[in-house]
Amino acid sequence: QVQLQESGPGLVKPSETLSLTCTVSGDSVSSYYWSWIRQSAEKGLEWIGRIYSSGSTNYNPSLKSRVTMSVDTSKNQFSLKLSSVTAADTAIYYCARVSGGSSMLWNWFDPWGQGTLVTVSS
Amino acid sequence: QSVLTQPPSVSGAPGQRVTISCTGSSSNIGTGYDVHWYQQLPGTAPKLLIYGNRNRPSGVPDRFSGSKSGTSASLAITGLQAEDEADYYCQSYDSSLSGGVFGGGTKLTVL
Numbered sequence: 326q327v328q329l330q331e332s333g334p335g336l337v338k339p340s341e342t343l344s345l346t347c348t349v350s351g352d353s354v355s356s357y358y359w360s361w362i363r364q365s366a367e368k369g370l371e372w373i374g375r376i377y378s379s380g381s382t383n384y385n386p387s388l389k390s391r392v393t394m395s396v397d398t399s400k401n402q403f404s405l406k407l408s409s410v411t412a413a414d415t416a417i418y419y420c421a422r423v424s425g426g427s428s429m430l431w432n433w434f435d436p437w438g439q440g441t442l443v444t445v446s447s
Numbered sequence: 448q449s450v451l452t453q454p455p456s457v458s459g460a461p462g463q464r465v466t467i468s469c470t471g472s473s474s475n476i477g478t479g480y481d482v483h484w485y486q487q488l489p490g491t492a493p494k495l496l497i498y499g500n501r502n503r504p505s506g507v508p509d510r511f512s513g514s515k516s517g518t519s520a521s522l523a524i525t526g527l528q529a530e531d532e533a534d535y536y537c538q539s540y541d542s543s544l545s546g547g548v549f550g551g552g553t554k555l556t557v558l
Contacts, residue, residue, distance in 0.1 A: 360547075369449055370493070370536055372547035385546045419492055425481070425499075430540045432547060433483040435495035435504065 327351040329420050329438035337414075337445050343407040347420030347438060354378055354401050358423035360434055361394065361405045365416035375423050375432070376403055383429055410445045417442050450475060451537050451550035458556040459527045467553045469520045469537030475548060477518035480540040484513055484522045487534040487552075496535070497522065524555070532557045 333345035347359065361373040374384035376394040384392045388407070396403040407414060418441055421434035452470040459465040469482060476482055482500050485493035495504050497513035500520065512523045520539075524531055537550040 369551050370538075370549035372549070374546075383546070386544065429546065431481050431499075432540070433481075433495060433498045433538065434485075434493075434547075435498070437492040437494070440492050 327422060327436055329422065329436065331418060331420050331438045331441040333441060333443070335442055335444060337410055337443060338447050339411055339445055340409055343405070343410050343414060343418075343443055343445075345405045345418055345420075345441065345443070346402050347404070349401050349403075349422075352422070353398075354396055354403055355398050358427070358432070359396070359403045360421045360423050360432075362419045362421055362434065362437075363414075363416040364419065364440070367413070368416075371416075373405065373407075373418075375429070377427075412445050415443065415445045449551035450541055450544065450548040451539060453535075453537060453550040453553045455551070456554045456556065458558055459524075460558045461527055461529065463527045464523065464525045465527060465555065466524075467522045467535050467537075467555070469522070469550050471518050471520075471539060471541075473518065474543040475518075475539045475541040476515065476520060478542060480542075482513065482515050482520035483538045484511075485536045485538065487536065489533070493536060527557055529557050531555060 355378040358375045360375040391408045393406040421437040425431040484497040486496045487493045500515040501513045541548045
């Protein structure tokens, strides 16, 4: 049974970089694409991007200039960095496994991690 | 404003049937991209309910069904139960935005 667990600071100062890690158990990060998705009251669910074990990435164009994703196959983890954060980046951040093949056109997300709340505040 | 439009809320009595709509456009559902549905129980992460428009993952009761036509999709829940009270989200791909998009969510209340 695949399980995902997000970890990272719950509080980030404005203009700094948000950093989160997702640890995968029960599956290999080398086998699928993996995504980050966030949820806020203002914007609802928002897809941030996805990464493959090769390092290949696709990012949401609205966030692309600030997002970096990476994968560590030795630790079975993948990570998210979001730079120059503002209060608008306050949200619950989820990691999820991507299904539906290599093309984004048909992707869905299953399973999801439990989520971690990140608050941007000084 | 979400790219995919869902009604904010729906309600039904136990045992009844409810449907939740998801309306898109020619750059997403109307192009033929699949629609997927998620259930989010209070305080938990979204859980996959329907994938590829009408397919149920193992463990999802057949009371849940999905359909798609034109620029819209629907989630139907029959034999409504108290445990179905949750938020439901649709998701697809949008070619204009070059990425996955979600609906704004629909809160289901079981009366």
